[in-house]
Amino acid sequence: MVERTGFRDVKAEILRRIRDKTWPPGALMPNETDLAAELSCARATVNRAMRELAEQGVLDRKRKAGTRVAAAPVRRAELKIPLIRAEVEGEGAAYSYELIHRKPCPVPEFLSPYGVTGEVLSIACLHLSDGQPYQLEDRYISLTSAPAAAAQDFTVLSPNEWLIAEIPFTAVEVSFTAQAASDTEAAHLNQPPGSPIFVAERATWADGRFITFVRLSHPGAYRMTTSY
Amino acid sequence: MVERTGFRDVKAEILRRIRDKTWPPGALMPNETDLAAELSCARATVNRAMRELAEQGVLDRKRKAGTRVAAAPVRRAELKIPLIRAEVEGEGAAYSYELIHRKPCPVPEFLSPYGVTGEVLSIACLHLSDGQPYQLEDRYISLTSAPAAAAQDFTVLSPNEWLIAEIPFTAVEVSFTAQAASDTEAAHLNQPPGSPIFVAERATWADGRFITFVRLSHPGAYRMTTSY
DNA sequence: AAGTGGTCTAGACCACGTC
DNA sequence: ACGTGGTCTAGACCACTTG
Numbered sequence A, B: 001m002v003e004r005t006g007f008r009d010v011k012a013e014i015l016r017r018i019r020d021k022t023w024p025p026g027a028l029m030p031n032e033t034d035l036a037a038e039l040s041c042a043r044a045t046v047n048r049a050m051r052e053l054a055e056q057g058v059l060d061r062k063r064k065a066g067t068r069v070a071a072a073p074v075r076r077a078e079l080k081i082p083l084i085r086a087e088v089e090g091e092g093a094a095y096s097y098e099l100i101h102r103k104p105c106p107v108p109e110f111l112s113p114y115g116v117t118g119e120v121l122s123i124a125c126l127h128l129s130d131g132q133p134y135q136l137e138d139r140y141i142s143l144t145s146a147p148a149a150a151a152q153d154f155t156v157l158s159p160n161e162w163l164i165a166e167i168p169f170t171a172v173e174v175s176f177t178a179q180a181a182s183d184t185e186a187a188h189l190n191q192p193p194g195s196p197i198f199v200a201e202r203a204t205w206a207d208g209r210f211i212t213f214v215r216l217s218h219p220g221a222y223r224m225t226t227s228y
Numbered sequence C: 001a002a003g004t005g006g007t008c009t010a011g012a013c014c015a016c017g018t019c
Numbered sequence D: 001a002c003g004t005g006g007t008c009t010a011g012a013c014c015a016c017t018t019g
Helices: A007-019 A032-038 A043-055 A084-090 A109-114 A147-151 A159-166 A183-189 B007-019 B032-038 B043-055 B084-090 B109-114 B147-151 B159-166 B183-189
Strands: A059-062 A066-069 A075-081 A095-106 A119-129 A132-142 A171-180 A196-206 A209-219 A224-227 B059-062 B066-069 B075-081 B095-106 B119-129 B132-142 B171-180 B196-206 B209-219 B224-227
Touching (some): A007 A043, A032 A043, A043 A059, A075 A224, A075 B171, A084 A095, A084 A119, A084 A132, A132 A159, A132 A183, A147 A159, A159 A209, A171 B075, A171 B171, A196 B196, B007 B043, B032 B043, B043 B059, B075 B224, B084 B095, B084 B132, B109 B209, B132 B159, B132 B183, B147 B159, B159 B209, B183 B209
Antiparallel strands (some): A059 A066, A075 B075, A119 A132, A132 A209, A171 A196, A171 B196, A171 B224, A196 A209, A196 B171, B059 B066, B095 B119, B119 B132, B132 B209, B171 B196
16 A cells, blocks of 8 residues: 555545535435544544535534535635735735825714724725725724824834734624725725725724724725635 | 643634734744643644644744744635525525526637536526515526536526535635626616626536536625624 | 654544434 | 544654755
């Protein structure tokens, strides 16, 4: 035996049997011990294979009940959200940054659902790719949770990069929508007013304390892609 | 010692040390053997903790070079893509379905990048939530790869659900954009023409053979959310 | 050449949840 | 009660990559 059975082999074999309907959707599969014996490898190897397939949504596992082929596989798309700078430079373009405004203000009402109190720092800025508007950033940073932000002028370093370097966060909530460009948005992004805008909104917490909320607008042509 | 050190404990400890700057971004961490000794657990336990943090984008690992705290953590949002039916019913609304058209046709030119040959089945249909248009589906199924589709009329069962049950797929590519509603789109979705539309496009393969391409349009108010 | 992560093994104990 | 997955251990060998 030149090659041992690795967990990748086990995953491939399981997927093969699902595809050829040896194990149709909903079917009960053999337990780890039996499958390990059949494929002549250790149970830990089968465990890792099955665990990863379960994480991926292909299998459903329950103690004592056993492992089944997922009946309605909830497909998961994993979106990578890199730094804007890295994203732009990754496309071979030159990245640049412009601060639009920066001022402390009371908590805007739309942030109240997030349980924010005290003052926030409101920042608007623009990220450009080869001099063309790429992403408009409208951000609010809690001065209660991140008082150090008050000392930053953000003329050179974008709030995005500053936050990542300074404030380690533990929880994030993201949502995506399509919206019509407001007049100011359209002007900054160099698009006709009312044109479709791809919007990502992100709220961030550290240890349960609200840190920042950001609204990122891209011209509609922006494409977010993933594969699996 | 009542409690053993589990891989969750190790992950938590690592994250703690990143947060309190014991290991700042870019820093070289101890190797698995040393960390295992310090935390008094097996190397495999540390390995699993570090491996999962690396998958998550928190750490960068390279053989021989060691493990470092990711300098620019590529944040990953995992989007769950459930069946439309499940999504609608999960919101407590009544799901319904309408077939708009269904006809075989030659491969449209925009599918040529995907290497599609032969005939495809073109299907348009509408998914409704409590009777209101929720998602417009414009789909093309390869009759070469999935000839069984020709026998389906799709008047009751949506192509989505039929495909999931019948054709196990192995590779998927998804992308999201914001677009302006075309006139027909606007009419079906009951939105003003030109209004922002949230579009998901998905191409699917099984064993390297192209199966289907689908364009899913939601009214702009649609919100796709995730957290981590 | 040598150090680091990547993986496998064989065995063990435990927690959960179904029967 | 008991079967199944969940996890840990201790040891081993290997592959990759850097110095």
